[in-house]
Every structure is written in structure tokens, then in C-alpha cells.
Amino acid sequence: MELRHLRYFVAVAEEGSLLHAAERRLHTSQPSLSRQIRDLELELGVKLLERKARGIELTAAGRVFLDHARLALMQIEVGSEAARNTERPHKPGFGLGFLPGQEVIWLSEALRIVREETADVDVTIMTKSSPELANALMQGEIDVALMRRETRTAGLEFRFLVKEPLIAILPSHHRLARHKTVKPEDICREDFISTAGAAPVLRKIIEEYAAKIGIKLKQTYDAETLSAGMSLVASTGGFTLVPIYVQNSLLPSVVARPLHGEIPTIDLVMGYNKSNTSPLLKRYLLRADELASYGPRTQKGSFRKTEMPRLKRVQPGR
Structure with a gap:
């Protein structure tokens, strides 16, 4: 078994299609990719994928092997980076991760804690x-990220920060926009635009909310990002459900309204890798309660300024 077999299998599993994996991720032909997957299955002695009309599905063995394949590739990458770092001059660094838009709320306080713990550090923002x-x-x-409590997270630990209520985003001219709150029985008649394509935890919260109050959402679009979701809300006349922090970055053509009755919430947590031995991370985690108490004070957009250490920004993904 070679590393390329693992990379090919993970790409196919994540794309859900041999063709898409071959063209978008691996830049090879579909027949060649199919042969590589068959070779892997023959070596393992089990079937990993089932070919369906709309793509592929993982078998029970494939689902188990996927987690191990991902972990093996990650360990190889970490080992390779560690080896490369031995040839570079040592420079202290600390990486902070945020959901798109959340840095508006949390960045100043997160940087304050870093600055108070060590003055000479390069901070990377992702x-x-x-x-x-x-x-x-x-x-x-x-080193640390403000994120959701993901399930496929080998070796990660989470510290709870705050519960974020979900709110409805509507076109500013929508008939329901004139109400102070939006009733579930009203929104279920409207077209629903999901922004949870890349947010499985949010998707689950929304599905559980709809099932609990007995409504069925009429999903018409599935946006890959929050900004795309808001654009679709404005252009199609539909609505979406998002965490409350999104109200800090609304388009002029949409409005936010609280939900009437029982309000669903989603946890924001601080995630970190248990195997990370950074002394700065250990000191940072000891002050997690400061972030937890800071969040509720800034939910409405009252943010403090702080002196900034040297920053490197990593461009956001999809």
C-alpha cells in the first residue's frame, strides 16, 4: 500500500464521485483512479466503495478505513513539516482560528490574552x-480555534464558550420583516436557503429544531457560505437560519429577526489539539474563562480595541 492510495481514497470519499475526485482534486483520469481504488480494495481484502447512480457511497468498512486514512495522512504531513522546520531559524508563533465573521467579535480579546502572555510572537489568523x-x-x-463541536476530530479537545441563538435572515422588503419576531409556522411556508453545506453541526441543529416544533422546511437552495446565503435571501425572497453573530455583517438588503417561542442555540467552543505541547497554548487555555465571559458582553457588536502583535492572515476557505 502506498500513500497515493490513501490520498486517492480520501479524495473520492470526500467528493462522493470518482469523476469529481479525478478532475477537481487529483488531476488524473477516472479509469486510472478506479484502478487505484480497486488495487487498494484488493490489498485490504474488503470493499470500500459502492457505485451508485448519483456517485459513490462508502461501505461500513470504507467508513472505518476513512478515519484511519485521514489520520495517517495528517501524521505524515505533520512529520514532514516538523522535519522541514528543523532547517529553519526558530521563531515563536501562535495560530488562532475563527469562523468567518466571528473574528469581528472575538479577535481583540483573543489577541489581548496572547499579548499579555508573551510580547514577542508572530500570530497567524485563520x-x-x-x-x-x-x-x-x-x-x-x-494552536487554538473558536469553532463548533465537530465529531470527526481525532485528538481534539473542546472548551465551551457560549451558546449562540439562531435567528432568521429575511429580505428587508419581506412581509414577515415588519414583525419583531418570526413565528415558525410562518417561516415554514417560505423557501428555506440552507447555509450549512460546510457546517454539519449547524445543519443538525436546524434539523432537530424543525423536528422538535413540528415544521418542515422547504429547502430550495444550499449555499456554501454565509455571504452566499444572504445574497440568495436577497435575490430569491427566501429566508435562512444562522447564528446570531451573523447580524454583525448583514447585507443592506436583508434584516435579522429573532424566532418566536423556543429558540434553538448552537455552541461556540474553543478547540485545541491534545498533543500540542506549546507552552503558550497551555497558558492560553488557563485563561479560557476570560473569553467565555467576554462573548456575552460583545454579542451586540461592542468591541474593544487592543494593541496588535505581528499578524499573518491566512485567506479564508470556502
Whole structure:
């Protein structure tokens, strides 16, 4: 078995399609990719994938092997980076990760804690989806992230920070926008635009909320980002459900309204890798309660300024 077999299998599993994996991720032909997967299955002695009309599905063995394959590739990458770092001059660094838009609320306080713990440090800021932040933590790209409590997170630990209520985002001219709160029985008649394509935890919260109060959401679009979701809300006349922090970055053509009755919430947590031995991370975690108490004070957008250490920004993902 070679590393390329693991990379090919993970790409196919994540894309859900041999063709998409071959063209988008691996830049090879589909027949060649199919042969590589068959070779892997023959070596393992089990079937990993089932070919379906709309793509592929993992078998029970494939689901188990996927987690181990991902972990093996991550360990190789971490080991390779560690080896490369031995040839570079040592420079203290600390990586902070945020969900897109959350850094507006949390960055100043997070940087204050870093600055008070050590003055001479290069801070890297990463803004990505929660699953991408989990991968970055597992691969050692960042030290701590404000994210969701993801499930496929080998070696990660989470500290609870705050519960964020979900709110409805509507076009500013929508008939329901004139109400102070939006009733579930009203929104279930409208077109629902999901922004949880890259946010499995948010998707689960919304599904559980709809099932609990007995409504069925009419999903018409599935946006990959919050900004795309708001654009679709404005252009189609539909609505979406998002965590409350999104109200800090609304488009002028949409409005936020609280939900009437029982309000669903989603946890924001601080994630870190248990195997990370950074002394700065250990000191940072001892002050997690400061972040937890800071969040509720800034939910409405009252943010403090702080002196900034040297920063490197990593461009956000999808």
C-alpha cells in the first residue's frame, strides 16, 4: 500500500464521485483512479466503495478505513513539516482560528490574552469553516480555534464558550420583516436557503429544531457560505437560519429577526489539539474563562480595541 492510495481514497470519499475526485482534486483520469481504488480494495481484502447512480457511497468498512486514512495522512504531513522546520531559524508563533465573521467579535480579546502572555510572537489568523478549522488543528497548522463541536476530530479537545441563538435572515422588503419576531409556522411556508453545506453541526441543529416544533422546511437552495446565503435571501425572497453573530455583517438588503417561542442555540467552543505541547497554548487555555465571559458582553457588536502583535492572515476557505 502506498500513500497515493490513501490520498486517492480520501479524495473520492470526500467528493462522493470518482469523476469529481479525478478532475477537481487529483488531476488524473477516472479509469486510472478506479484502478487505484480497486488495487487498494484488493490489498485490504474488503470493499470500500459502492457505485451508485448519483456517485459513490462508502461501505461500513470504507467508513472505518476513512478515519484511519485521514489520520495517517495528517501524521505524515505533520512529520514532514516538523522535519522541514528543523532547517529553519526558530521563531515563536501562535495560530488562532475563527469562523468567518466571528473574528469581528472575538479577535481583540483573543489577541489581548496572547499579548499579555508573551510580547514577542508572530500570530497567524485563520478564518475557515468549522470542519476546516478542525483539520487545521489536527495538522498542527494553528494552536487554538473558536469553532463548533465537530465529531470527526481525532485528538481534539473542546472548551465551551457560549451558546449562540439562531435567528432568521429575511429580505428587508419581506412581509414577515415588519414583525419583531418570526413565528415558525410562518417561516415554514417560505423557501428555506440552507447555509450549512460546510457546517454539519449547524445543519443538525436546524434539523432537530424543525423536528422538535413540528415544521418542515422547504429547502430550495444550499449555499456554501454565509455571504452566499444572504445574497440568495436577497435575490430569491427566501429566508435562512444562522447564528446570531451573523447580524454583525448583514447585507443592506436583508434584516435579522429573532424566532418566536423556543429558540434553538448552537455552541461556540474553543478547540485545541491534545498533543500540542506549546507552552503558550497551555497558558492560553488557563485563561479560557476570560473569553467565555467576554462573548456575552460583545454579542451586540461592542468591541474593544487592543494593541496588535505581528499578524499573518491566512485567506479564508470556502
